Amino acid sequence: MAGPPPKPWPTGKAERPEPLVRRLLAPNPSPYTYTGTQTYIVGDTGPVAVIDPGPDDDAHIASILAALDGAEVAAIMCTHTHRDHSPGARPLAAATGAPVVGCAPLALDQDVLDAWGPRADAAFDSGYAPDRVMEDGEAMTGTGWTLRAVHTPGHTSNHLCFALEETGALFTGDHVMGWSTSVVVPPDGDMGEYMGSLERLHAREDRVYYPAHGPAIDKPRQLVRGMIGHRRQRENQILRLLGDAPLAAADFVSRMYKGLDPRLHGAAEMSVTAHLLDLERRGLVGRSGDIWQTA
Structure with a gap:
């Protein structure tokens, strides 16, 4: 597990790691989130997608809207429903009129909650209500970009990655991060599924990973192979x-x-x-x- 880089961190500033991608850091650093949650904007001049809008934080939502600079938002896309990833979808949807799409809501039945205690779902965004749940292999498209869902359960049962087909980038949410191995927390997290999802990513040929926490990963298959070994x-x-x-x-x-x-x-x-x-x-x-x- 790597320590965070020296401050100042680029909180609230739009960075452009490649022409179709902008990245904004939310002001929610912690031992679990590293320097904070990273929101990505995909697309340039036409309708864009926003991936992982982050926490419901006024300053972060204002930073996203400023980076959009009036651009139409085709979709607000969530990789999973941990509270540092999806709650910002609601105020961002209200501000832009864009639909919320991507992962399914968390579904823990009452028997599971009773077995693990009343706070088994405490880390999740209980108010997440997508307009559309994306199935594995389903795509969202805009001007010059295509984002295809890759089902990667394990960290959470509803976790998705999104593949940007035009550039070979994969937005990995918390499934593969740039600073630490992902935490797998039962009852929703499942180590067997997590390992299977790592094997699935290792079989792909993505050029770069953009995780929700930590730096971009420019040798993704090498990292995933090491994670499996770890x-x-x-x-x-x-x-x-x-x-x-x-x-x-x-x-x-x-x-x-x-x-x-x-x-x-x-x-x-x-x-x-x-x-x-x-x-x-x-x-x-x-x-x-x-x-x-x-x-």
């Missing part, structure tokens, strides 16, 4: 530790994440839990109450 190492580490003694999920954190920011211990425990649930599904581990052991 997750397999974590999996093997869990199995080795369980070979020594049964453990609760929280017991793994100090053994596996040396020097981790204490504010991220909860996230690390959730990622370990996601690995354990995947290993359990594959018949490699079992549990008795909160204690896990090898099968």
